[in-house]
């Protein structure tokens with residue numbers, strides 16, 4: 001059996017338009033989590049990709065001037081935009097899956113056949129509401145006024161024969177699973193939302209087909225060629241088709257038990273209700289964890305293509321750099337909550353946290369080591385400052401505990417406590433005065449500051465890989481920062497003290513975070 005690995009996934013992005021900040025956010029959270037877990041010695045497989053079938057895409061194909069039947073040609077022009085942005089955002093995924101990949105299509109057909117043979121899929125006439133943009137069916141109970149409860153748009157009336165999956169049979173099993181499985185849905189407020197929905201509503205069986213007379217761009221049902229598969233039923237299966245469910249069971253078994261799906265709150269119901277039920281129905285376990293983040297808003301509204309209020313991440317990166325952008329998204333909002341993106345807020349945070357706090361600490365310290373010790377990290381004879389030492393030794397544990405729960409904002413705040421403490425240490429100790437009267441104490445202060453910056457760089461690597469590498473280099477360190485193991489047992493935490501050994505030759509470079517001056 002292959003060694004077990006942590007398996008991190010993003011949702012598959014619709015390729016009806018170019019990616020925006022909302023999509024970048026999911027991607028950055030996953031990339032950061034994957035990098036951090038690797039630093040902790042875990043083996044990680046990180047998968048992302050694109051959702052390419054369904055009505056949205058068929059419509060976008062025609063709008064882009066392509067003809068009906070040329071959907072694949074159209075999506076082939078959009079996918080590179082996603083790949084290009086992920087590259088610019090420094091996203092290191094292990095596999096990019098497309099729902100038009102052959103192995104994915106075959107997996108969807110296989111699962112449909114299994115369910116059909118088991119008697120879990122049946123045909124019936126559906127009369128009721130349908131939300132075309134969300135591709136969701138709504139009963140009169142949930143949408144008495146003909147408005148979509150999710151996107152608040154007007155619903156269409158539908159009268160159509162379709163295939164349904166017996167979702168309702170699994171309602172109680174799912175409630176039990178959610179209640180009994182620790183951290184299955186994060187954060188807790190989302191778990192409560194799902195439970196309350198399940199406990200107060202009778203689940204409707206899920207419509208899993210679309211007649212070809214209405215939609216032809218999709219995976220044909222293996223048991224009825226007049227229908228294609230509902231796009232969500234198709235897309236959710238990527239999480240198993242991409243890791244060998246059909247063709248490499250060993251690989252699948254090594255990855256599936258530790259599957260973590262990171263998603264936005266708008267797609268929670270699909271992931272926390274339909275997806276686990278699909279898995280239970282084919283005798284597979286639900287994923288280990290569904291981590292749900294909030295939305296990025298502009299002017300009080302969710303950023304989305306249909307609202308026309310999108311901010312292009314490429315423009316922000318071009319102006320301010322990728323790491324500043326990653327940092328802002330990770331630090332500005334507690335995990336699970338909505339955040340507002342505006343250039344003004346971005347610049348404020350950049351100037352405070354990166355230019356003032358971190359940038360100054362790095363520049364001042366390296367300048368002083370250069371000036372007083374010819375750039376060499378000094379030997380220390382005196383006993384060190386206990387406050388600085390214990391803050392440094394305890395930081396990785398505090399940071400890791402929250403970071404593993406995806407709360408990057410809280411975890412980064414822990415780092416900034418040390419950044420502020422170190423800056424205060426400089427003010428309190430006034431090394432420029434010590435230089436005149438007490439070289440031994442000066443050595444100790446410099447050593448303490450360098451150790452603080454060392455551990456800060458290592459812990460920042462997953463969030464700001466390029467800047468952390470540069471900090472590491474300026475500290476004079478050679479081995480790759482990514483391989484610096486930070487999850488050591490509690491008993492070994494003193495290893496973090498001395499992470500940058502005395503005698504190391506520092507190499508102060510250009511300021512990493514120059515202040516942004518508003519015109």
Ligand code: MSP
Pocket residue numbers: 010011012013014021022023025026051235236237238262263264265266267294295296297302303304
């Ligand atoms: N294709 C489906 C997912 C299928 S997964 C099997 C989909 N695609 S999407 O492109 O519309 O959204 C992808 C992800 O981007 C979702 O997690 C969604 O929450 C996220 N975001 C889209 N707009 C967003 C914001 N404005 N803010 C934060 N994330 C949001 O849904």
